[in-house]
Amino acid sequence: MFTPRPGFYDEVGAKYREAMNNPDAVVLVAEDDEGPDGEVVGMAYGEARVPSRFSDERALELSGVVVRAGFRGRGVGRELVAEAARFASEREIDWVELKTFAPNRGAMEFWEELGFEARVIQLTAPTRALLDSLVER
Secondary structure, eight states, rough: OOOTTTTTHHHHHHHHHHHHHHHTTTEEEEEESSSSTTTTTEEEEEEEEEOOOTTTOEEEEEEEEEEGGGGGTTTTHHHHHHHHHHHHHTTOEEEEEEOOOOTTTHHHHHHHHHOOOOOOOOOOOHHHHHHHHEEEE
16 A cells, blocks of 8 residues: 555546546446445546547556455446446447456456456556666677
């Protein structure tokens, strides 16, 4: 878990409020119907985009999918993803994509169970290490 920097939550809130006015974005919240105050137990964000400069094929990029620890395994994440898929379908978007950290086995298993598979591999390198390795050659 990362410790957010000061002001982070305010920035995120502003971005989500802005996204709610974007017809190509969906902000999803799951609430606990059994709790006293409809406590938020999960959330997700999706935005339609064109993932490649060489294609006009649109995809719904799903991000920020979070389910509170005590509510995992109860179908909350599946419902959030199902709602995002309905949103994509209504807009005739053929693909839902996401990024996740490969070492997070729990997340990888969740996404793979839903039918997600690697289509594009994102490779990363620390800038300084990359420059150092290129200069050495």
